Amino acid sequence: MQTVLESLNQALHTALASDERVYVLGEDILDPYGGAFKVTRGLSTAFPDRTMTTPISEAGIFGVATGMALRGLRPVVEIMFGDFITLIADQVINHAAKFRYMYNEQLSVPVVMRVPMGGRRGYGPTHSQTLEKIFLGIPGIRILAPCSLKDPGKLLLHAILHDDDPVLFIENKILYSRPVLSHEEDNDFKITTSDSQNQSDYAPAFHLSIREAPSPSLTIATYGYMVDLCRQAVLQLAYEDEIFIDLVVLTQLSPFNIEPIINSVHRTHHLLVVEEGTCTLGWGAEVLARSVENLGKEIYKAARVASLDVAIPASGPLESAVLPDIDDIIQAAKKMV
Amino acid sequence: MSNNSKSDSDQISKVELADLYRSMLRIRRFEETVLGEFSRGYFFGTTHTYIGQEANAVGVLRNIAPEDIVVSNHRSHGHFLAYGGDMRALFAELMGKSTGVCGGRGGSQHLYWKNFYSNGVLGGTSPIGTGIALAEKFNQRDTVTITFLGDGALGEGVVYESLNMASLWSAPVLFVLENNHIAQTTPAELNLAGSIVNRFNAFGIDSEALDTSDVLVIQSSAVRAISEVRKKSSPQALILNTYRFGPHSKGDDTRQEKEILELRKTRDPISILAERLDPDQINPIEEEVDDEVKQAFQKAESDPIPN
The missing domain is CATH 3.40.50.970 (Thiamin diphosphate (ThDP)-binding fold, Pyr/PP domains)
Structure with missing residues (x-):
């Protein structure tokens, strides 16, 4: 692989x-x-x-x-x-x-x-x-x-x-x-790809949901390495807490395209945004703002998981405390649904 | 420093002298019109005039090959007109018209036409000129890239990154450093240490420094420098000590009027060349240029605004 x-x-x-x-x-x-x-x-x-x-x-x-x-x-x-x-x-x-x-x-x-x-x-x-x-x-x-x-x-x-x-x-x-995961090889997730309506865009968005799972009640939007952590969190939430999630993964951050996210939130009404950058005034803030502009009262709850707004320490335990991890995602999801 | 004219003006034809005079006068009258009409609201933003420095642009760019490339800075009008850019399109650009050089999007400091590029961030164009020169070299083209910088840009670190890379990779670029001895309102002695020539020499870039407003002297040195860059496919620098007679942009000249009058008396490239022309040559050129500038301005003024 x-x-x-x-x-x-x-x-x-x-x-x-x-x-x-x-x-x-x-x-x-x-x-x-x-x-x-x-x-x-x-x-x-x-x-x-x-x-x-x-x-x-x-x-x-x-x-x-x-x-x-x-x-x-x-x-x-x-x-x-x-x-x-x-x-x-x-x-x-x-x-x-x-x-x-x-x-x-x-x-x-x-x-x-x-x-x-x-x-x-x-x-x-x-x-x-x-x-x-x-x-x-x-x-x-x-x-x-x-x-x-x-x-x-x-x-x-x-x-x-x-x-x-x-x-x-x-x-x-x-x-x-990390190994590259092809859609076909994925035993846990059903993965679909959505292309942007803007023809000059070529970077896909992915929707991941656990195979044979009931309808999701929460959307998680993320990108980059946080996708790997979110996958693990989604599996754990499904098997241990019966919370089912639609994971939306963007590969193009700018120009910004909210479409794949609102398509999902339209069905789940709950949105959790996960990123590794600092929380304040970050990517997640824009995702939430656009989602609210588009969906208004259709969004029941929204939250962000991101780094703390501090510099990243060198010491391992301190660094772990600052950066978002699987448990942070799980805890945030549990609070929402 | 070389002050002695290598070109004997007796050897230069009357036609060529008239051409040089016309080229410099076109810049002078264009800039005077821009400054004069600014307060009447014809133009957007601001302008950085080239009055007093005309011999640099004309002397350097008059003999370039058609495929040669010019990378200019915020004070770009003189470079653009000397390169062959259209006067009406430049007026129109400053007026924000759709017929402008860049359809009104760029304005005074952001011009692109044929092989002419300008941008308004000081020093930021120096790596770009170096990259342009390298691309031409990699594509086995015989092109020389001329990057204009001012003394003010020497405060920017990226300039030295560029000199290093231009020398390291033998980029066929001529750095033309127009030292007008003043950065906006700050005189060079308050912001520039050491020697400008040594800054180029430290990177192994051969340079020549001139302290003249004589377009014939500048032309002669530029021809030699450009030919060296082309022949050796490596960088050179030409340092032109010069003086601007106008403000940095408009209405921000804090110098004494006396000082500027003195500069106009001793360092005006147009007066210096006028002495070499027959008096009866000058009037028709003056009239022709006045007419051209007036018409270019009027046409630009009646041009449409962009949608």
């Missing part, structure tokens, strides 16, 4: 092999090291001319990639830790994300930025965060968050080869070692 890391690595190999406009840039990505998390392993051996190891200059690298994209190439940038997207904020927000619109649709910027996010590895306050909320809602960029469902590499490959606009590709670090 393939891991998420292998799936992403294979996608990068395929992208470089199938389109000579693809370049990969990043810090420490050359073999034998192959990148801090090994997602770029083997690329410099197979494609030495198009795999560029860079100085430790995140803003500069992303700006260079933006320039390359303006002239017909399709660069992919690895930011070693997602925490460092703070360093590229100006290049993303005031440059790459603006160009198509402000230059009146005369050009586009096909650049993909891969950003490993997330905690649970003891890296401490500046190497463990889930920071995509900083970029959520910025017009002109697409933010994708793969999970272990279906094929995360396929999503990356599509972004690299076919998306003409800047893409921020959020990779949770814990996901790397």
Whole structure:
């Protein structure tokens, strides 16, 4: 069985092999090291001319990639830790994300930025965060968050080869070692895919429900690695508490599409949003706001599970207390139904 | 520093001198019109005028190849007009009209036309120019990318990231550093340490510094620098010590009027070139340019607003 890391690595190999406009840039990505998390392993051996190891200059690298994209190439940038997207904020927000619109649709910027996010590895306050909320809602960029469902590499490959606009590709670090679950192999869950009504969207949303279970009474909306934790929580809630849940998984965070979530909440009337980022003013806040705007009194109860609004400590037990885990999800669900 | 003109103006044809004069005057009159009409509400936002610096844009861009690329900054009108951009479209862009360079979406600081790109965040364009140059190189094109920066942009860290990468990867880019000695209202001596030339040299980027408003001198150095970048496929820098006579944007000039009058007397590129022209050459050019600017403005004014 393939891991998420292998799936992403294979996608990068395929992208470089199938389109000579693809370049990969990043810090420490050359073999034998192959990148801090090994997602770029083997690329410099197979494609030495198009795999560029860079100085430790995140803003500069992303700006260079933006320039390359303006002239017909399709660069992919690895930011070693997602925490460092703070360093590229100006290049993303005031440059790459603006160009198509402000230059009146005369050009586009096909650049993909891969950003490993997330905690649970003891890296401490500046190497463990889930920071995509900083970029959520910025017009002109697409933010994708793969999970272990279906094929995360396929999503990356599509972004690299076919998306003409800047893409921020959020990779949770814990996901790397997780097996990719195909829909057919899943013994516990029935998984259906829904595509966005917006034709330019290509990242699917998934609906998971336990096979042969009664109608769900709660919707959980989530993305990224939290999907894995939610699956376990959903199983436990079903078998131990007879609470049945419709799990809605988004792989595109921005532009925002509430459709798959409200379709589910329309039936369950209860919505729990689960994310690894800090709670306040986060993704979950927008999900709840949109759901209420769309469904009003049809929503009986709503809640969020997220990180505490503090920095992420390095010490294992402290870190566990700050980040949301399976038990937090179970407790929150039990309070709702 | 090289102050002596390498180009002997006697060798340059009257037609070429007239062309240079016309190019600089077009920028001057355009900018004067923008400043003059701003208070009457024709334009949105703000503007950063190029008055006094015309010889830089004209001297650098006059001899570029058609496929060469220009990456400009917030003070972009002079670069855009010298590159060959349409005056009416530039007026229209500032007026927010659909016929503007970017349909009114970009405004003064955000222009894209052919191979000309500008953006208003200081220094932010430097890695982009470097990436553009690298892409052209990777695609085996013989293109030179010219990135204009001002002395104010030297305060931004990303500029040095870009110089490092441009040198490391031999990007065929010419950095043109227009040092007008003032960042908005702050004189360079209050925000700039050390030597500008050394900043480029530290990254192994050869540079030449000029302290002149003579378009012929600037042109001659630019031709040499651009040809070097093309031949060696590696970066160079041209530092142009220059002076702007107008405010940073509009109405924010805190300098003494005396100081500006003195600059106008000694460092006006248009007066300097005028001395090389026959007096009877100048009037027709003045009339022609005045007429062009007036018509461009009027046409832009009657152009439609975007839907």
